[in-house]
Amino acid sequence: MKLLVTGGAGFIGSNFVHHMIKYRPEDTVVNYDLLTYAGNLENLKDIEDYPNYHFVRGNICNRELVEYVVDQYEIDTIVNFAAESHVDRSITEPDIFVKSNVLGTQTLLDVAKNKNIYKYLQISTDEVYGSLGPDGYFTETTPLAPNSPYSASKASADLIVRAYYETFGLNVNITRCSNNYGPYHFPEKLIPLVVTNALEGKELPVYGDGKNIRDWLYVEDHCAAIDLVLHQGKPGEVYNVGGHNEKRNIDIVELIVDTLGKSRDLIKHVSDRLGHDRRYAIDPTKIETELDWKPQYNFDSGIKETIQWYLDHEQWWRKIKSGEYMDYYKKQYGAK
Numbered sequence: 631m632k633l634l635v636t637g638g639a640g641f642i643g644s645n646f647v648h649h650m651i652k653y654r655p656e657d658t659v660v661n662y663d664l665l666t667y668a669g670n671l672e673n674l675k676d677i678e679d680y681p682n683y684h685f686v687r688g689n690i691c692n693r694e695l696v697e698y699v700v701d702q703y704e705i706d707t708i709v710n711f712a713a714e715s716h717v718d719r720s721i722t723e724p725d726i727f728v729k730s731n732v733l734g735t736q737t738l739l740d741v742a743k744n745k746n747i748y749k750y751l752q753i754s755t756d757e758v759y760g761s762l763g764p765d766g767y768f769t770e771t772t773p774l775a776p777n778s779p780y781s782a783s784k785a786s787a788d789l790i791v792r793a794y795y796e797t798f799g800l801n802v803n804i805t806r807c808s809n810n811y812g813p814y815h816f817p818e819k820l821i822p823l824v825v826t827n828a829l830e831g832k833e834l835p836v837y838g839d840g841k842n843i844r845d846w847l848y849v850e851d852h853c854a855a856i857d858l859v860l861h862q863g864k865p866g867e868v869y870n871v872g873g874h875n876e877k878r879n880i881d882i883v884e885l886i887v888d889t890l891g892k893s894r895d896l897i898k899h900v901s902d903r904l905g906h907d908r909r910y911a912i913d914p915t916k917i918e919t920e921l922d923w924k925p926q927y928n929f930d931s932g933i934k935e936t937i938q939w940y941l942d943h944e945q946w947w948r949k950i951k952s953g954e955y956m957d958y959y960k961k962q963y964g965a966k
């Protein structure tokens with residue numbers, strides 16, 4: 631395959647590029663990324679000279695450049711990770727979410743159609759289904775009911791992907807994954823924020839009562855699922871990806887604090903996120919039965935490996951947390 635991986639310098643995208651280079655060394659991977667605040671070429675430093683890997687800096691909304699790159703590298707497959715991904719930022723700055731996530735997706739789809747791309751895979755999220763009560767799971771037929779500007783932009787993108795399949799017969803797939811965790815996770819998100827703040831002796835902000843539930847999946851398990859869908863996904867199909875691993879936020883925060891041997895006094899309940907979804911939980915039956923996917927990591931070992939990764943890569947996160955990141959942090963959490 632000759633893959634265009636958009637957003638390959640972000641958290642999941644960079645893990646996916648590593649996955650492909652390890653397991654599919656015969657493929658060409660072109661990483662196309664705008665390098666927003668969340669894009670970081672340090673994530674790919676170890677493979678930057680690999681002969682089948684190329685990086686191009688660009689916006690997915692820039693049709694001419696996307697077309698040029700598709701021609702230049704004879705791309706046959708597009709995997710779109712590129713997006714504004716942080717719910718809190720979508721509450722304060724929704725415009726960029728619509729531009730990058732909706733218009734960017736439509737631009738990529740249109741190029742894919744015009745250039746006869748063999749497969750287009752959209753990386754979506756469980757958040758498009760909205761919020762669950764204490765029982766039940768999201769299946770692929772759960773109605774879309776997004777609640778944040780972020781999830782609304784992702785749901786809108788999914789609908790445009792669907793339209794390109796129904797109207798133009800483009801060979802598309804959509805994956806909807808639950809919360810990922812693992813190496814290179816940007817420290818604005820709950821797990822890396824709490825790990826790095828705890829290491830710095832800073833307060834650990836928990837929104838509301840901390841009883842919101844997320845369904846956590848180790849990022850490599852997600853990458854393996856994406857690889858499978860790319861190769862075996864049936865045209866037009868949506869696949870939910872999740873590992874039956876529901877956790878309350880407060881339990882995760884306490885686990886991290888205890889693992890690091892820090893004091894639980896660092897935990898601080900702060901104002902709730904606006905429109906905060908209460909519970910996500912994925913039913914992965916379809917990808918398990920149709921594509922034979924199963925997660926390999928359990929949470930207890932995955933979270934320990936992840937904490938260790940942050941201990942071993944202090945320079946990586948310290949560099950991010952100095953600089954522009956602090957302006958965002960002060961706006962979101964106040965001065966502390």
Ligand code: NAD
Nearest residue numbers: 637639640641642664665666668669689690712713715810
């Ligand atoms: P991230 O914020 O870490 O990375 C996003 C990447 O996209 C960055 O490298 C950024 O520079 C790039 N980007 C942003 N706008 C761009 C644009 N207009 N043009 C080109 N590049 C652009 O995000 P992530 O957590 O790695 O998420 C990747 C994808 O997976 C997103 O589409 C997200 O919605 C989806 N997803 C994430 C999770 C999760 O738990 N992190 C779960 C399910 C789905």
Ligand code: TDX
Nearest residue numbers: 715716717755757809818819820821835836837842879
């Ligand atoms: O400081 C915090 N305190 C806190 O209590 C932060 C940053 C988060 N939280 C809570 C909010 C959520 O209930 O922790 C939970 C997880 O929050 P995030 O890490 O921001 O993730 P979430 O909002 O669940 O969205 C993530 O998973 C789905 C990704 O950021 C999305 O891109 C993905 O689609």
